[in-house]
Amino acid sequence: MNIQISDPAEGIRQITLARPPANALSPDLLAELNEALDAAVKEGTRTVVIAGQPGMFSAGLDVPLLLGLNREEMARFWGSFFDLLARIARSPIPVGFAITGHCPAGGTVLSLYGDYRIAAAGDFKLGLNEVQVGLPMPPLIFHAFRRLVGAHNAEQLGVAGQLVSPQKALEIGLVDSVVPPEEVVQNAIEHGRKLASLPPQALAATRELARADLAALFDDLQRESTAALNEIWFAEETQAAMRALIARIADKGKARE
Numbered sequence: 001m002n003i004q005i006s007d008p009a010e011g012i013r014q015i016t017l018a019r020p021p022a023n024a025l026s027p028d029l030l031a032e033l034n035e036a037l038d039a040a041v042k043e044g045t046r047t048v049v050i051a052g053q054p055g056m057f058s059a060g061l062d063v064p065l066l067l068g069l070n071r072e073e074m075a076r077f078w079g080s081f082f083d084l085l086a087r088i089a090r091s092p093i094p095v096g097f098a099i100t101g102h103c104p105a106g107g108t109v110l111s112l113y114g115d116y117r118i119a120a121a122g123d124f125k126l127g128l129n130e131v132q133v134g135l136p137m138p139p140l141i142f143h144a145f146r147r148l149v150g151a152h153n154a155e156q157l158g159v160a161g162q163l164v165s166p167q168k169a170l171e172i173g174l175v176d177s178v179v180p181p182e183e184v185v186q187n188a189i190e191h192g193r194k195l196a197s198l199p200p201q202a203l204a205a206t207r208e209l210a211r212a213d214l215a216a217l218f219d220d221l222q223r224e225s226t227a228a229l230n231e232i233w234f235a236e237e238t239q240a241a242m243r244a245l246i247a248r249i250a251d252k253g254k255a256r257e
Contacts, residue, residue, distance in 0.1 A: 002029040005036060008189050011046035011196040016053070023052055024062035025106045027073075030080040037087050037095070046196035048091070049188045050110070051098035054181060055124075060105030063133075063242050066233075074233055078226045081106075085140070086218040088113040089211065092204060094195045098188035099175065104129055104163055108174070112144040113214060115195070115207070117174070118188040119166040120181040126169045131161035134241030138229060140217040147214065148173050 002019040015036050017023040033050075040048050052058060066077065088095050094115040103111065103119070103126045111117045119126065128145060130137050137145070137158055146154035149172045157164065157172075169175045179187050195203065232238055 003032050003036060009193050012189055012192050013040040013045040013048045014051060015048060016051045017058055022056055022059035024059050026062045026065055027077050027080060030084050034084050034087060041092060045093060047094045047192035049096045049098055049192050051185050052100040055101035057099045057101055057103040058107030059102060060107050064246055067242055071230060071234060075230050078229050082226055085113050090215045096188045096192050098185045100184050109141055112148060116176045116191055118177045118179060118184055119169060119175040120184045121166055121178050122181055124166055125163040126174060127163040128158055129161040129163050133245050134238040135232060143217055144214060
């Protein structure tokens with residue numbers, strides 16, 4: 001299993017990423033998240049909190065694993081990835097994120113579609129650095145990013161592929177709160193508990209109205225983005241950038257030894 005599931009309070013389902021060392025997004029992890037979110041709704045959960053491990057929410061895509069997939073396998077991965085984003089965006093119940101540490105690229109992408117984001121204070125990095133590793137930002141991800149941080153910040157940070165600190169993320173609206181690391185998960189649970197205590201019909205109707213633009217991103221863009229991303233993934237420039245990334249990570253690991 002790549003996730004852990006618990007019910008820390010009445011009506012609250014906690015899904016904790018548990019794929020060491022970096023909770024990197026793999027086909028199996030995406031499948032388990034999709035299944036867990038569906039199960040939470042079917043079982044009458046009022047709010048879901050997705051959390052990471054201390055110091056690490058998710059480092060994003062599992063690039064070494066994904067580079068070994070063929071085109072058909074990679075197309076299925078993108079399909080599962082966008083299915084997960086759509087499931088979060090269109091969830092009939094609130095989905096919060098306890099960002100317990102580093103959260104670059106795919107980790108931040110997941111959180112864009114949630115109802116709220118609580119981040120750990122500290123020397124952590126969040127944001128979308130896709131451009132730096134050779135991937136253009138798909139429209140549905142860019143629009144979700146811009147929805148939170150505004151047009152200017154989305155352009156400046158997205159084009160440069162720049163990561164930011166938790167405090168900067170708070171200032172631009174990428175996260176809703178920054179708290180001490182040991183308080184992140186509990187804070188997210190408490191926020192979820194407050195939402196779960198509200199009259200459910202009024203909450204659901206207002207959420208649907210407030211998040212209609214986010215849910216609508218998947219009406220027209222999903223198929224296009226999935227096909228386009230697969231072509232870009234196998235482009236020579238992208239493959240070279242990804243392999244260079246793996247080499248840099250390996251060099252850092254050797255330097256620590």
